Amino acid sequence: MPCQNPQDCCGGSCLQSKLPKRSQEVVSRVENDPVWTTTQDEESDDSQDPNKCDKHARGVCCRELKGDDERDLWISPDTVSDLVIGLSDGLAVPPALVAALAGLGDSKIVILGALSEVLAGSISMGLGGYLSAEAEMNHFKYLRRVTRQRVARSCAGEMEREVYDVLGSVGVSEDLSNSVAMHLSKLEPPPPPKQPSFFKSMATKFARKPSPLPTTHTDLRWSDEQGLTAFLLKYGEGVEEVPTSKLIKSAITVGMGYAVGGMWPLLPFFFIPEAHEAFKVSIVVTSIILFLFGIGKTHFTGATGGFGGYLYGGVSMVAVGGLAAGSAYGLVKWFDSRS
Known part of the structure; x- marks a missing residue:
């Protein structure tokens, strides 16, 4: 052409x-x-x-050639999401506690209390990231198992209809969609064997096992990443397999993000013994870090860029952190005045 x-x-x-x-x-x-x-x-x-x-x-x-706002998002979306969760909580919860403890007037009390909270919060957030990734992985395994069983017991016409529901929504013709369904059915792995009951599996485990027979060469073309099941999961359900490495990576990223974010509000208290004066410096330091973090979050998540976009990202993060810290400080002052 x-x-x-x-x-x-x-x-x-x-x-x-x-x-x-x-x-x-x-x-x-x-x-x-x-x-x-x-x-x-x-x-x-x-x-x-x-x-x-x-x-x-x-x-x-x-x-x-690149557009005016095209960026190199070299950090994976999962890592960015974990960092946002950890840093956001680390830059919001510890400052709120620092604001509450600053009313006592002693920087040592603020440091001890806030360090304990940062340590416990980092461990808790890391475990939360691990359990969240594990739950996502178990959910995908469950969906893959039940989807493969459904594909095995369904007729060809039903599978063609489900494939066309996905491809037809983006403009693919029905004839071409049926051809894709037929090709994917040839790549579909065999259904998994039915899981035995708990008592039967325990009896089999402790029973004497016969000598295993020599295995024959298997067809290597079967793959969990190909076939109707993989297609329906990825494009129909919108889920993908979670690698095992994500569990540890999420735990470390979320936990370290919380620890790094939570340490910034404490820095002035290490150098200024008077808690009230240190708290004023801590507000400035935390506001700057919140503003920079908001800019970084806007950039690496692909949000609207430009001067206005980055300014909105930074100011919104400062507003959220300031609201959390101000609420805690106000509550402490209110309880102190009532006592």
Whole structure:
């Protein structure tokens, strides 16, 4: 298909029309003989290779062009989510406790109380991240087991209908969807064996086991990541398998995030013995960290960027942390005035 605007595309047809004569001959030989190896073309520059992007029009490959707000999100979404949970709680809960203890007037009491809370909170948040990832993993295993059993006992027409419910919503024709369902059914692993009851499994465990027979070569084409079950889980249910490494990674990320976030409000109390004066400095330090954390969260989560987007992310984090700390400080003052 000819290019409508040769300056805005880097397809083979557009590129060929703008290459030198020798490069056009190279393209012609490659198209006529796919097995032909371009030994002579290796001596030429990249601009003569038809597989390269067109760098003549704008001086940069079109695949390398980025939008105004396109960012490199080099941190995985799961890690960002765990960091946001840990740092958000660490920058909100300990400052609230610091604000409450600052009313007692002694920095040592603030340090001891807040350190105990940060330590206990880090362990608790880490265990919470581990258990959350474990629950997600167990939920996926359950869905995969019941989905595979349902696929095994369902007819071909029912599977075609379920596949079309997913693909038809994005514009795929019914005939093509049925072809996809037929192809996926050939890759479907056999259903898992029925789980024995608890007493039967215990009896089998302690019973004498016969010598195992030599196993035969199995068909290696079966995979849990292919077939109708994998398709229905990923695109129908919107769930994916949780690796075992995520359990430890989530626990460490959430726990360390809480500890790092919770230590910032305590720093002034290590250097200023008067709790009231240290608390004023702690408010400034915590506000700055909250603002920077809000900017980082906005960037790495892919939220609306630009000056307004980053400003909103920073100010919103400061507002949330200030509300938590101010509420705790106000409650302590109110109880102190009532006593």
